[in-house]
Amino acid sequence: MQFQAPRGTFDVLPEDQKYWRLVTSTAEEVASRAGFRRLDTPVFEDSALFERGVGSTTDIIEKETYSFEDRGGDMLTLRAEGTAPACRAYLQHGMRNLPQPVRLYYLCPVFRYERPQSGRYRQHNQFGVEIIGESDASVDADVIEAGWRYLETVGLSDLTLYVNSIGDRACRPEYMRELRSYYEGHSERLCADCQRRLDRNALRLLDCKNDQCQPLIDEAPASFDHLCDECEAHWDRLRKYLGIIGLDFQTEHRLVRGLDYYTRTVFEIAPQLEGRTVTIVGGGRYDGLIEELGGPPTPGVGFGMGLERVIYNIKREEVPVSEPSPTKVVVVHLGNAGKSAGLKLSSGLRRSGIAATLAPPRGMRSQMRYAANSGATHAVIIGDNELEKGVATVRDLGRSEQAEIALNYIADHLSKQDGN
């Protein structure tokens, strides 16, 4: 074996396309039903966009980015996430002059240089939505609802929604001090990773998976107990609205996110798996991001969802997914005259809107086998016998019945068969 798909990438083979069609077309459907309009942004952007947006000290920027200098000397980065590009587009196209808020969704590949493992790739595909230009908690609930409804209509059932509020610029510094002083009192009991996290990124202490840290995390101060008045009001309303919509959720003080731009609401949706949880959807509010990118102060909320992980769970839950309709007709031909006639016939059938292929030029037995294995419902047989009479033999492969049909009426005849 010579070439392989690069590490962390994969081919979507024909037999898997049904999952992608499902996942992708219901995203379009659910998003547009909820008033989101599609936005496509380039696969690469100015590197600085992600540095400013996601945060330059964040892991995804520090070590997971696919960056390169182009021939003109510009530093570019393959899309590392969807929110910063969406905000860039919002600013670039003056979308603040549209009726606010602006509701956008996207479906696109995302690139991160990580060590692949199950449910994690270097190129993966995200479905995401953003509501930009409204700070009320009702749109937070709206975004969360869109994510939840999507997973539901795609057919997933054993999922849990986790929500948290990590405050904003006003109250988070105070909370961080609180958290740090709590942990400093117990620093000897922390795992090695958490020792480092303590001064680098204290929030991350909360989602450590190491067993020895769990008791400490359980007792740690929760961000939602240290919110300023405005954040607290927002947090209360969010939970109230989720209740009104009828979404069950679990408040989770360990839930923090790895991108710097989040404020107030953060949430995730994950399946209930034994052991670790693999998040399918992650998102939250980013009220400071657009300003950070050079725009006017503008609030926003959104989520990103990993479609590979959605498909992984569709397979795991054995959600039935319908096959795309197979080739309907295979034209079986005998002799040189038959081959020419068959070629013409299959072309004509296609022009009449019937899926038809010409069997490969082999023995009849083999051609029939080919027809059966290809999933065709009918074989159309054409050889010298038929040509003399100006007909073709149309065989129903399911019923094992056949009849001679005039060449001119074959398309007509086939389109009346069931399955068309």
Added chain:
RNA sequence: GUGAGCGUGGCCAAGUGGUAAGGCGCCAGGUUGUGGCCCUGGAGAUCGAGGGUUCAAAUCCCUUCGCUCACCCCA
């Protein structure tokens, strides 16, 4: 970046020192123009790669590459 497991034809997979089973799939036949079952035959493997030990290596040793899983982090 760290740790563990694994690499035998397209896929699955025996074989742990004596010179590559089997199954699936694929191709061709089973008489004269007909599939899904059955029967017969065929193609297809430098046993991931390189080096070493040995009379002899897929099997032992070293190196390397790749895959998978977990950690970090994330979708």
